[in-house]
Amino acid sequence: MTSAPVSLAYSHVDVFSAVPFGGNSLPVFCEAADLSAEQMLRITQELRHFEAVFLQPADASGTVEARIFDMFSELPFAGHPIIGAAAVLHHRTQDAGAQRWRFELASKTVEVETELAAGHYSGWLDQGRPEFFGTATDRTQVARAVNLSEADLDPALPMEVVGTGLRYLIVPVRPGALEKARISRDITELLHGFGAQFAVLLDESAVEVRHWNNDGVIEDVATGSAAGTIGAYRLRHGMVCGGETFTIAQGRFTGRPSVLRVRPEGSPKSVESVSVGGDVAFVGHGTIECVPS
DSSP states (O other): OEEOOSOEEEEEEEETOSSTTSSEEEEEESOOTTOOHHHHHHHHHHHTOSEEEEEEEOSSTTEEEEEEEESSSEESOOSHHHHHHHHHHHHHHTOOSOEEEEEEOSSOEEEEEEEEETTEEEEEEEOOSOEEEEEEOOHHHHHHHTTOOGGGBOTTSOEEEEESSSEEEEEEEOTTGGGTOOOOSOOHHHHHHTTOSEEEEEETTTTEEEOBOTTSSOBOSOOHHHHHHHHHHHHHTTSSOTTOOEEEEEOGGGTOOEEEEEEEEEETTEEEEEEEEEEEEEEEEEEEOOEEO
16 A cells, blocks of 8 residues: 655756766655655665665754665665765755755765856765775685686786775776676675675776676666775775875766766875765656655
8 A cells, every 4th residue: 555645856866977867866855754764665666776865854953864775775875875965955055155964874974065066066975984804815706706707807906895884895807807797696695705795896997997786687887885995995005196086987888977086085004084076967856646655
């Protein structure tokens, strides 16, 4: 059975793209205080975006409570939903000046700076101090899990588990290997053995990444949480300097090329924080006229 509440409005935005129909699509529900977790999950499954974000004011002034779902479960943290949500909140204020937002998530509290320039919004998400959980040494097993051979892995860089809210196994690959990569069976158990939740493939020569759900059914278009771990990893291993902004390419293989801006702070011996930013394009608005009971 379904009930018919007051109309539940949402905004449809594309994150990590300056123009609509690029980047990672996202529905943002700004007034979701009356929804249960089960209802949020079922709405996310119905809309079939990679993720959805549901907001409600928190107790602290200027803080917004955010709950993020993919089509399987609630996530403790994710990048593009928070940046997209901040842009929607900024748009609702009708204020052209730069703004700062504080989001209270299941696992942490983060801040986002947004601005309106050149006709579109952009945001910077401070993901805080990253954590390094160690390296994975079984290169053959990891390579097979993503349809590659050990020769496709970058011999000069380690596979390492890094987290800024979600723990990613970063798998550096040689130029051209991204095109061959895929996941054909669930790799969750394998990743848990390394202390990771997800995997992200990095072609350092092009600074381009690919990431899928662990069963390989869905490839992500632009992964803000993974981009933060890549920023921390690149600073730790000397590919970028502290305070330097660089871009990550993602989404080419899904037909939705995306650009993620990343800025780690600190030094290789002490990575202090990492921020991930990108543009946000507004696509449209919608209304849910009934919710799951």
